[in-house]
Amino acid sequence: MSHSPVPNPTMSRRGLLAGVGALGVLGALGTAGCSTSTPGSKSGSAETDTLKFYGNALGEAAQKPAWEAIIDGWEKKTRKKVKPVIYPYDQAATQLALAARSGEFEGVGQGTWQVLIPTGILADMSEVVARMSLPEKLIDSLRIDGKLYFAPLNASGIGLVGDGRAIHEAGLKNGMTVQEFASALERIKKQDKKLIPYAAVTKNPDLKDAVHWMWGWGSEVVTSDLECTIGDAESVAAMKWYKELQDSGLTKAGVARSDARILFARGQAVLYDDAPLANSFVRTNGGSAALAAAVQPLTRPTYRGNESYNRYWGNGLFCSAGKGEATSKDFITYVCTNVSAASQLYRQAALAPADDKVTHKIPALDKDTFQKQFRSRVTEHSRAAVWDRLASQAQFDTTIGEGVASILAGQTSVQSGLNALKKKVEDILEQER
Template sequence: MSRTPDTHRPLSRRGLLAGIGALGALGAAGLTGCSTPAPATDRTGGATEIGTINFYNNVLGEESQKAAWQTAVDGWQKRSGRTVKPVIYPYDQASTQLALAARSGDFAGVGQAGPWQVLVPTGILADVSDLAAGMSLPTRTVDSLRVDGKLYYLPVNASGIGMVCDGRIADEVGLRSGLSVEDFAAALERIRKQDGKLVPYAAVTKNPDLKDAVHWMWGWGSPVVTDSLEVTIGDAESVAAVSWYKQLQDAGLTKSGVARGDARILFGRGQAVVYDDAPLARKFVTTNGGSAELVAAIRPLERPRAKGAPSCNRFWGSGLFCSAGKGERTSKDFIAYVAGDLSAATALYQQSALAPADAKVAAQVPGLAQDTFQNGFRTEVADHARAAAWDRLASYAQIDTAIGDGVAAIMAGQSQVQSGLNALRKKVEDILAQNA
């Protein structure tokens, strides 16, 4: 596996254009929000304080998260005496809305929803390394998010895409953390022999979620894309990883045509034993009609290891970023409050089932020490999570889609592993070249 250095290749304005995509067709469209955004930030001077900051987000518009985040916003306003102006839009519009705000000069304040990557090339984001330095965050995750030595995005929740299982069946077949990929496959085979109606591992086997193949390629030792943006897809390690993943499907240990949503349903209905998800997995069991017994039995698994290599998970999670210059100190104070204040962290945990990324804060949240699932997710998944090299690029979604399409073709038998990955390498190289 490639080493993750402290600094990474800087992004270009061309990369911003790739992230904006079809914005030209939108003309002079503005942000969709519940209030008029505050004036554009003056970035000619140093960091200053300001009385009102914008909060670009989707969480205050979603019933499942609104109460927790409103508690955090209200708590900070009361403590600081400052005001938050929410600018709310659906998450699937976030990239467009943030790019529009950047182009018009209106982005000023804190962002939660949306890909911060599209704003990096503009130079309008503040480096939040100073905030991270005072927190107990996984070094591996933080370092993987740095761009040219700077950190523009602060993780708020302990997260990643990791494996979860039905602990009742897992105990019967010897499925546990720390297994080799061979022992993991053997445990899946025991599940299949015990009950042919169960899907041993509801792995993602179709797009849009087959970017999941990345953490398996990492686990075999392929960088996939290096920090200097060299594409290694198609090397011996990635071929071995995808061949193994395809063999699981061919052996009936996984199921063809499964996306993340399908896997959640299969697991929630008790029809699958293992699948990959975020720390909200236990909540998804409930929303998909899972039994109380399954909710109590669900537990995280450390991803199995190939040839003794470190366990790897792709970073996923909620985080915050902010504009630089005028109001930067105020925005950073808000971020520090949400990520590190005990009352804010408690609200996010109790009302949205999300544990704080800061381990020191997590240790103080009432009830979290007794939450075996969330604590297990931190140690078995989040502590092994890292961002991909292209997660820092405005074109990250294009690359994820290309990887998913390429691996999906292999899983469907439309191409051989080596030739399919060779073609995928060329496609990813083309995307990177277009945004160099």
């Protein structure tokens, strides 16, 4: 299956309501996008002396010091002020949608930008992004009707990572076929029956990982014109293979991403799937310095010559159009491209910048072998799902995860389970038409 930039579905008001309705604010959003003037159409100066910054980073211990330093740097540079509006990560969609409804969202946001697309509130960030060096295929897959409504601060994928020492011994390498990959896992199992060769996600909330395997077999899962292909021969073959790994003891039942991180850090698993923070997660989960230093990413194995795919992972910043837009974009540009700002996030939160030009200007990061390998082996093979641009993104991921979980648990056959899942996905897609 060759990859090309995916055309983008039109965003609908129904899509907005579907996306935030599950969060319990459907009633509060009953009039979202229905007023005669939207925040995005506000008149006034494109500059402002006080910039609102909506997000969760300043409320999290791991990121707070870095963001405080970044904001201080921008304020000194511009002599303008940042006014934080802090909310927890899991409340991002609700808080942003409510701010949009009330007309209060004005400035820069961090989090679930998708819920704001139908309101017309957001500025096109294409000009800002054009000045950055980013993974082109990945960024193209996130455009909506040719526009990009957020500037990626981090842009990567969920890729295979493992203990480089054990990987070498087992003959695991980049560019393997899925058959070669499974054979290598078998060798690990034979050498040490206590080891989990591949601590793949087999439990929600992270079974959206099934998507990149379906892509690799040739199923689009959801096409650009919002047609669901789940249940086709390709997705069935992918999930049969994935379940066979579990049935053969090459993966383990009931493993979520958090479980896999702990198993890997304890040396009980050789491989698992994670974001480019995997080596730092070894340390935070009690793993040894030697293991953290040995973590290596692997290119996802391929099926019958198809491309290797990973599901998009990352975050970015977005802003309201109209009043204060120029100031907002200046702040976003600073956060994404200023070397000092990027250094703060890398040093204190282990977050590497999406902009490759900035990466090369941070000496410690430029020498970071793991990050370099992750970019070439995982990021460059990553793409977003069509629903990553829809307000109902979380609902899609939850539904797909639940459907695949029932198959892995043996509650249904692969074909009938995917057929049932297809109907549920189509019900969500109907809200987007």
